[in-house]
Amino acid sequence: MNIQFKKGVLELCVLSMLLERDYYGYELVEHISKHIDISEGTIYPLLRRLKTDGFVKTYLEESQEGPPRKYYTITEEGKKACDELIFEWNHFVQGVNTIIKGDRHE
Amino acid sequence: MNIQFKKGVLELCVLSMLLERDYYGYELVEHISKHIDISEGTIYPLLRRLKTDGFVKTYLEESQEGPPRKYYTITEEGKKACDELIFEWNHFVQGVNTIIKGDRHE
DNA sequence: TTTAGTATCTTGCATTGCAAGGTAGCATAG
DNA sequence: CTATGCTACCTTGCAATGCAAGATACTAAA
Numbered sequence: 505m506n507i508q509f510k511k512g513v514l515e516l517c518v519l520s521m522l523l524e525r526d527y528y529g530y531e532l533v534e535h536i537s538k539h540i541d542i543s544e545g546t547i548y549p550l551l552r553r554l555k556t557d558g559f560v561k562t563y564l565e566e567s568q569e570g571p572p573r574k575y576y577t578i579t580e581e582g583k584k585a586c587d588e589l590i591f592e593w594n595h596f597v598q599g600v601n602t603i604i605k606g607d608r609h610e
Numbered sequence: 611m612n613i614q615f616k617k618g619v620l621e622l623c624v625l626s627m628l629l630e631r632d633y634y635g636y637e638l639v640e641h642i643s644k645h646i647d648i649s650e651g652t653i654y655p656l657l658r659r660l661k662t663d664g665f666v667k668t669y670l671e672e673s674q675e676g677p678p679r680k681y682y683t684i685t686e687e688g689k690k691a692c693d694e695l696i697f698e699w700n701h702f703v704q705g706v707n708t709i710i711k712g713d714r715h716e
Numbered sequence: 717t718t719t720a721g722t723a724t725c726t727t728g729c730a731t732t733g734c735a736a737g738g739t740a741g742c743a744t745a746g
Numbered sequence: 747c748t749a750t751g752c753t754a755c756c757t758t759g760c761a762a763t764g765c766a767a768g769a770t771a772c773t774a775a776a
Contacts, residue, residue, distance in 0.1 A: 505698065505702070506618050506695070506698050506699075506702070507618070508617040508618025508619075509617070509619065509698070509699065509702045510702075511614040511615070511617035512612050512613070512615050512617070513614075513615065513706055516706070516710060517706060517709045517710060520710040520712070521709065521712075523712075536709060539705035539706070539708050539709055540702070540705045540709070589612070590710060592611065592612050592615070593615065593706070593710070596611070596612070596615045596616075596646070597703055599645035599646045600622070600623060600645070600646065600699070602645050603623045603626065603627065603641075603645050603646070604622060604623060604626040604696060606626070606627075606629075606630050
């Protein structure tokens with residue numbers, strides 16, 4: 505898989521998943537990697553950035569299967585950012601597809 | 611426009627345009643920027659990379675409207691790379707859309 | 717005790733897009 | 747002749763982000 509394609513898109517993926525319910529980091533990796541290759545070394549720094557930007561909040565919860573889990577909740581600001589990212593993403597994909605399909609109205 | 615989205619995709623855009631006919635650098639910027647924001651400081655290093663990788667060849671042609679133009683022609687290797695990139699791109703977009711549309715079959 | 721699975725995190729590197737700037741040819745306006 | 751503007755090429759250094767590799771620690775089973 506082309507690493508570069510993912511730049512900026514993973515943020516969108518995480519935020520839109522959090523729109524549905526709270527997730528913990530490891531769980532996000534598991535789900536996202538069903539569709540896109542992703543590693544833990546990517547997700548944890550990304551989650552930290554999202555928290556710094558105020559797009560998510562966190563809380564800890566104990567687990568019977570291992571160490572405690574840090575859950576992420578999306579904030580109102582995060583929802584706005586997510587909406588905007590989805591809009592930009594759709595617009596971008598359309599632009600790229602227009603270019604690669606040779607539809608240059610010339 | 612989200613800068614990160616573009617990472618790796620511009621290579622795909624340039625190669626697929628060259629599939630159709632030869633272009634010179636400035637012309638590529640003009641056409642691509644109809645659909646996606648792009649600057650010259652991006653395209654020239656990219657074209658150099660494509661040449662280094664053997665995906666394109668170049669030749670010069672004089673112009674009545676300014677300095678000589680450097681035209682780019684896609685090579686057989688470039689065509690193969692382009693095919694693969696288009697395949698990966700479509701697959702990637704599908705994966706992302708599945709994630710952001712909440713279609714997680716759970 | 718060791719292995720494996722879950723779950724968190726960090727460091728340093730590679731890639732690539734961009735702003736800002738430079739060079740140069742041609743044409744037109746002043 | 748000079749200045750401006752458009753065409754067309756290029757470079758440098760910076761910013762962003764994904765990853766490999768590694769560290770830590772809890773639980774459970776071999």
